[in-house]
Amino acid sequence: MNDWIERDAGRVWHGFTQMATFPLQEPVIVDRAEGHELIDSQGRRYLDAISSLWVTTLGHRVPDLDAALTDQLGKVAHSTLLGNGNRAVIELCEALARVVPINDPHFLFASDGASAVEQALKCALQYWRNIGLDQKSGFLALRDAYHGDTIGALSLGDGFHSEHFDQLRFAVLRAGGYASPGWAEEACSLIAANSERLAAVVIEPLVQAAGGMHIASPDDVRMLAASCSEHGVLLVCDEVATGFGRTGSLFASRRCGIQPDLLVLGKGITGGYLPMSATVASGRVFTAFMGEDLGSRTFYHGHSYGGNALAAAVASRHLELLAEWNVLANVEARSEELGRLLDERIAPLRAVTDVRLCGLLGGVELAPWISARDVCSEAVRNGVLLRSLGEVVPLVPPLTITSEELERIVSVLEQAISTVGGGGARG
Numbered sequence: 275m276n277d278w279i280e281r282d283a284g285r286v287w288h289g290f291t292q293m294a295t296f297p298l299q300e301p302v303i304v305d306r307a308e309g310h311e312l313i314d315s316q317g318r319r320y321l322d323a324i325s326s327l328w329v330t331t332l333g334h335r336v337p338d339l340d341a342a343l344t345d346q347l348g349k350v351a352h353s354t355l356l357g358n359g360n361r362a363v364i365e366l367c368e369a370l371a372r373v374v375p376i377n378d379p380h381f382l383f384a385s386d387g388a389s390a391v392e393q394a395l396k397c398a399l400q401y402w403r404n405i406g407l408d409q410k411s412g413f414l415a416l417r418d419a420y421h422g423d424t425i426g427a428l429s430l431g432d433g434f435h436s437e438h439f440d441q442l443r444f445a446v447l448r449a450g451g452y453a454s455p456g457w458a459e460e461a462c463s464l465i466a467a468n469s470e471r472l473a474a475v476v477i478e479p480l481v482q483a484a485g486g487m488h489i490a491s492p493d494d495v496r497m498l499a500a501s502c503s504e505h506g507v508l509l510v511c512d513e514v515a516t517g518f519g520r521t522g523s524l525f526a527s528r529r530c531g532i533q534p535d536l537l538v539l540g541k542g543i544t545g546g547y548l549p550m551s552a553t554v555a556s557g558r559v560f561t562a563f564m565g566e567d568l569g570s571r572t573f574y575h576g577h578s579y580g581g582n583a584l585a586a587a588v589a590s591r592h593l594e595l596l597a598e599w600n601v602l603a604n605v606e607a608r609s610e611e612l613g614r615l616l617d618e619r620i621a622p623l624r625a626v627t628d629v630r631l632c633g634l635l636g637g638v639e640l641a642p643w644i645s646a647r648d649v650c651s652e653a654v655r656n657g658v659l660l661r662s663l664g665e666v667v668p669l670v671p672p673l674t675i676t677s678e679e680l681e682r683i684v685s686v687l688e689q690a691i692s693t694v695g696g697g698g699a700r701g
């Protein structure tokens with residue numbers, strides 16, 4: 275066994291990982307990267323087909339992003355946003371304001387998706403208190419939802435062994451997820467029946483990603499948004515996974531034709547370079563927090579590293595590159611190719627029960643008799659980095675992926691499924 279794995283296992287505690295068996299899981303210990311490939315401590319290369327858990331958009335070591343980072347380093351790495359400002363953050367907010375699907379946006383920063391979800395929950399709750407409707411304090415979320423691992427985000431979420439924390443989780447109203455037919459009608463009737471006590475509805479627009487890559491029809495999402503607005507319930511769109519081009523438009527809300535009251539951004543915001551997230555409030559929500567200095571309408575919340583200047587500089591340059599490189603067109607074209615490859619070569623396999631894809635956010639669902647985890651391990655042995663999610667093998671390549679690289683991912687996956695499952699086409 276390589277020395278780095280032993281040293282890692284000796285001191286590092288990995289998230290969502292059983293540490294007792296960690297060294298046996300053949301973990302990749304990354305030393306460096308080039309473009310879409312990660313390179314391990316022994317010089318082996320792995321195509322990053324999960325975009326480092328869905329954060330990498332343009333690949334690794336992008337010269338323009340590296341330059342934005344070092345330029346900012348020459349100015350200042352970080353200064354607090356509590357009560358004071360930073361040029362890099364102002365520039366980022368002005369640029370984001372031109373593209374986010376929200377009316378008169380205002381940006382509140384944090385460092386990870388879960389914290390930005392917490393901010394959205396607190397904003398929604400205090401919004402109603404600030405306008406004198408304290409009884410509107412409940413939340414509606416969907417089955418198969420995933421919004422992060424902090425307590426509030428975990429309360430909204432469903433599954434992922436969260437039962438250990440049930441004593442800390444608050445209760446939410448729950449409608450079906452995108453995998454259940456009629457989910458939107460169910461959610462709308464819950465909203466209508468509970469509007470007086472609901473502060474907000476929280477959804478992942480278009481795709482429930484971590485919950486298994488379930489895809490909604492934009493019409494259903496639009497119906498839900500209309501119900502929120504009709505019944506005076508705020509709509510929170512968690513675009514931590516779907517934002518920044520992942521589904522083929524810059525934001526999935528746009529694709530659904532909706533404008534949330536609160537929008538949550540994370541993962542791809544810095545192209546996968548630095549931890550940054552944001553809660554975006556509409557003008558209507560933001561205005562309800564205006565009041566006397568040191569008064570009770572103020573939003574008493576903030577994180578030490580919120581609005582980090584290095585992250586902001588990279589995020590600004592990243593936003594420019596998405597446009598300059600016409601990245602959305604690549605997502606569109608490669609998504610079509612990947613869809614075709616999956617239909618032709620993966621869907622017919624006996625071990626495969628479903629393939630789902632929206633932009634470059636997709637998953638292959640396997641039958642219960644084959645281990646998705648073993649399939650991913652086999653793919654990793656063959657140089658394609660994949661990580662299973664229950665019975666699903668997520669396919670989340672960088673947005674700049676090429677046709678040849680998609681071929682490589684699908685070939686390796688096809689071979690891994692037959693090696694692990696004994697192969698063969700259905701019927």
Ligand SMILES: *Cc1c(COP(=O)(O)O)cnc(C)c1O
Binds near residue numbers: 388391422478512515
């Ligand atoms: C990943 C994810 C989160 C949590 O983000 P972290 O940065 O891991 O805390 C929240 N919501 C969605 C939809 C996600 O995919």
